[in-house]
Amino acid sequence: MSSFLLKRLLQGVVIMAAMSVIVFAGVYAIGNPLDVLIPPEATQDVRERTIARFGLDKSLVEQYFLFISNLLKGDLGLSYIYNEPVLSLIGNRLPATLELVLTAVLGATLIGVPLGIYAGYKPHGFAARAIMAISILGFSVPTFWVGLILILTFAVSLGWLPSGGRGETVEFLGIEWSVLTLNGWSHLVLPAINLALFKLAIMVRLARAGTREVMLSDTVKFARAAGLSEMTILSRHVLKLISIPIVTVFGLELASTLAFAVVTETIFSWPGVGKLIIDSIKNLDRPVMVAYLILTAGLFVTINLCVDIAYALLDPRLRRGRAE
Amino acid sequence: MSGASPTTSDAPILEVSDLTTQFHTRAGVVKAVDGVSFSLHKGEIIGLVGESGSGKSVTGFSLIGLVDPPGRVVSGSVKLDGQELVGLSPAALRKVRGARIAMVFQDPMMTLNPVLTIGQQMQLALNAHEKLSKSAARARSTDALTRVGIPDAEARLDAYPHQFSGGMRQRVAIAIALLHGTRVIVADEPTTALDVSIQAQILSEMRELAREMGTALVWISHDLSTVSALADRILVMYAGRIVEEGPTAQVLRAPRHPYTAGLLRSLPAMAEPGTDLEQIPGTTPSLLNLPQGCPFRPRCDRATDLCSEAPPMTPETGRGYRCHHPLLDGTPA
Numbered sequence: 001m002s003s004f005l006l007k008r009l010l011q012g013v014v015i016m017a018a019m020s021v022i023v024f025a026g027v028y029a030i031g032n033p034l035d036v037l038i039p040p041e042a043t044q045d046v047r048e049r050t051i052a053r054f055g056l057d058k059s060l061v062e063q064y065f066l067f068i069s070n071l072l073k074g075d076l077g078l079s080y081i082y083n084e085p086v087l088s089l090i091g092n093r094l095p096a097t098l099e100l101v102l103t104a105v106l107g108a109t110l111i112g113v114p115l116g117i118y119a120g121y122k123p124h125g126f127a128a129r130a131i132m133a134i135s136i137l138g139f140s141v142p143t144f145w146v147g148l149i150l151i152l153t154f155a156v157s158l159g160w161l162p163s164g165g166r167g168e169t170v171e172f173l174g175i176e177w178s179v180l181t182l183n184g185w186s187h188l189v190l191p192a193i194n195l196a197l198f199k200l201a202i203m204v205r206l207a208r209a210g211t212r213e214v215m216l217s218d219t220v221k222f223a224r225a226a227g228l229s230e231m232t233i234l235s236r237h238v239l240k241l242i243s244i245p246i247v248t249v250f251g252l253e254l255a256s257t258l259a260f261a262v263v264t265e266t267i268f269s270w271p272g273v274g275k276l277i278i279d280s281i282k283n284l285d286r287p288v289m290v291a292y293l294i295l296t297a298g299l300f301v302t303i304n305l306c307v308d309i310a311y312a313l314l315d316p317r318l319r320r321g322r323a324e
Numbered sequence: 325m326s327g328a329s330p331t332t333s334d335a336p337i338l339e340v341s342d343l344t345t346q347f348h349t350r351a352g353v354v355k356a357v358d359g360v361s362f363s364l365h366k367g368e369i370i371g372l373v374g375e376s377g378s379g380k381s382v383t384g385f386s387l388i389g390l391v392d393p394p395g396r397v398v399s400g401s402v403k404l405d406g407q408e409l410v411g412l413s414p415a416a417l418r419k420v421r422g423a424r425i426a427m428v429f430q431d432p433m434m435t436l437n438p439v440l441t442i443g444q445q446m447q448l449a450l451n452a453h454e455k456l457s458k459s460a461a462r463a464r465s466t467d468a469l470t471r472v473g474i475p476d477a478e479a480r481l482d483a484y485p486h487q488f489s490g491g492m493r494q495r496v497a498i499a500i501a502l503l504h505g506t507r508v509i510v511a512d513e514p515t516t517a518l519d520v521s522i523q524a525q526i527l528s529e530m531r532e533l534a535r536e537m538g539t540a541l542v543w544i545s546h547d548l549s550t551v552s553a554l555a556d557r558i559l560v561m562y563a564g565r566i567v568e569e570g571p572t573a574q575v576l577r578a579p580r581h582p583y584t585a586g587l588l589r590s591l592p593a594m595a596e597p598g599t600d601l602e603q604i605p606g607t608t609p610s611l612l613n614l615p616q617g618c619p620f621r622p623r624c625d626r627a628t629d630l631c632s633e634a635p636p637m638t639p640e641t642g643r644g645y646r647c648h649h650p651l652l653d654g655t656p657a
């Protein structure tokens with residue numbers, strides 16, 4: 001188990017190193033940041049001082065190693081636009097994205113998996129067909145359109161819920177959270193549903209397919225022959241047997257939604273990292289782009305590692321067992 | 325038909341009469357079990373043999389009320405200790421299964437849950453019928469594992485199925501079936517997936533266990549030689565029907581039904597030295613559209629016009645067969 005983890009950790013380090021080169025080279029190739037940094041009417045003197053200050057006079061390789069050595073010290077540089085450390089810029093917006101995404105993905109899983117298990121258990125019933133119809137809808141309708149419809153219905157027509165922003169927040173562990181206030185929840189609920197719909201559809205399908213397969217297996221036959229109730233069979237045997245693909249998709253969805261919640265954040269003016277990265281691309285704010293992409297890669301590597309650990313915990317065959 | 329085995333007492337523990345199970349499919353009605361009757365006494369071992377597809381597994385599932393849809397027990401009776409099981413509600417059947425009649429299957433790698441420990445699976449099976457504390461459940465499970473010959477049972481409770489060998493895994497499955505002092509066990513090809521030497525070991529252990537605990541067994545196998553080493557009585561199944569039954573020694577020595585005789589001739593151990601093994605010509609008929617009359621007719625070398633009428637069961641003392649032209653003593657097999 002620990003050698004397996006060490007191997008995965010090393011793989012993660014290699015991936016991160018490769019990512020940093022690709023990201024740095026890729027972002028360097030985009031546009032000329034001098035147009036953003038230096039007003040056209042600036043003197044030659046100001047020009048040269050600015051170029052030196054941001055290290056833009058050095059070669060690409062020198063800039064890369066400077067960036068890496070700073071990165072290892074925890075310094076991701078200054079934003080060209082806000083003139084603020086990139087890390088605090090992203091850090092200030094991360095909790096908003098985090099709470100939105102966690103609510104959406106957790107909610108989708110906690111609701112989707114039981115619905116999927118039910119649909120897989122009674123695949124020909126009316127309820128199962130209704131669940132599957134909704135999941136097809138969740139797959140096929142574009143997120144931005146659902147977002148607009150949600151706003152039109154619940155914010156504009158009915159006026160039940162606000163259409164944007166985070167609402168009241170409460171400080172906890174030095175960070176502002178909306179999930180801790182009722183008003184915050186009223187702001188969170190629509191964007192969370194918007195984000196969750198697609199994931200709910202995936203979870204329903206995964207759980208349904210897994211349940212259908214497991215229900216036909218000899219494991220379930222044997223459990224029934226031993227007199228276990230259907231509820232025990234579903235909650236103890238089936239849930240555990242279908243959990244591996246669910247954990248995988250949970251991890252992937254969590255990572256990709258954290259990185260790419262842009263559309264929903266934009267529609268609901270949710271002040272998360274999605275908006276920040278869109279602005280930084282528009283403004284050629286290289287340090288923010290680079291930091292964001294590197295952090296995202298780090299996020300994927302970390303979540304994949306957690307998924308691997310969860311595998312080993314869920315499936316004893318992946319642990320090194322004492323063989324007989 | 326009863327009282328032939330030395331170990332049986334009078335009232336049968338399981339009494340099956342005219343059991344009929346059908347699958348209503350798009351292609352038609354599959355008569356998988358067609359009027360099966362037999363009785364099983366305390367501590368008795370019955371061997372149910374027949375080629376694959378003859379309806380043995382469906383018979384087993386019919387006994388415990390677990391026939392997969394679209395299959396259904398359409399008529400007949402299964403009496404366990406005098407209680408009728410056919411027509412019982414699902415909840416009532418669940419209480420019977422595992423407690424008074426249990427079933428084990430061919431491949432324990434497929435039947436045991438790979439992601440739960442043996443102890444967890446045994447506890448689930450225990451809690452299905454009794455409220456037990458965790459430690460009481462462990463003690464009971466340890467006992468059951470020890471009884472089927474698993475060494476160091478207490479420690480093995482925390483192991484997972486893949487940490488056991490094939491033979492040990494099947495012992496675990498048998499231990500689970502025995503947890504509640506179950507009096508009838510239906511074993512569907514339980515040793516087919518195992519090595520021959522381990523098969524023999526498990527067979528002799530099961531025989532002993534059945535004697536010791538008074539557990540009665542219905543041992544299903546496509547292999548007549550496995551069953552002959554274990555069973556007190558043999559039922560030969562063909563196309564959903566019992567075509568011959570009797571005490572093991574009699575059936576082996578003097579088969580009445582041409583199909584049984586054919587099965588015997590195809591066994592290496594039974595053949596005359598120096599002669600070729602014979603296979604029964606043809607294949608098992610589809611149970612979807614059986615020929616009129618005796619279903620064995622297309623493959624039978626003794627068939628006559630009379631065989632277009634289905635032969636009834638002919639009872640002899642402790643014996644029975646369905647054939648118009650049986651091989652009687654003295655007839656060359």
Ligand SMILES: Nc1ncnc2c1ncn2[C@@H]1O[C@H](COP(=O)(O)OP(=O)(O)O)[C@@H](O)[C@H]1O
Nearest residue numbers: 347354356375376377378379380381382392611
């Ligand atoms: N789920 C099912 N649907 C339709 N027919 C089935 C089903 N299960 C079994 N049968 C039919 O029942 C017959 C007997 O099957 P089975 O009892 O498994 O045979 P055996 O165990 O003797 O090999 C098979 O020939 C098959 O046609």
Ligand code: SF4
Nearest residue numbers: 618621624631647648
């Ligand atoms: S009844 Fe006729 S066809 Fe059937 S087994 Fe006997 S002899 Fe053969």
Ligand SMILES: [Mg+2]
Nearest residue numbers: 380381512513
């Ligand atoms: Mg079978």
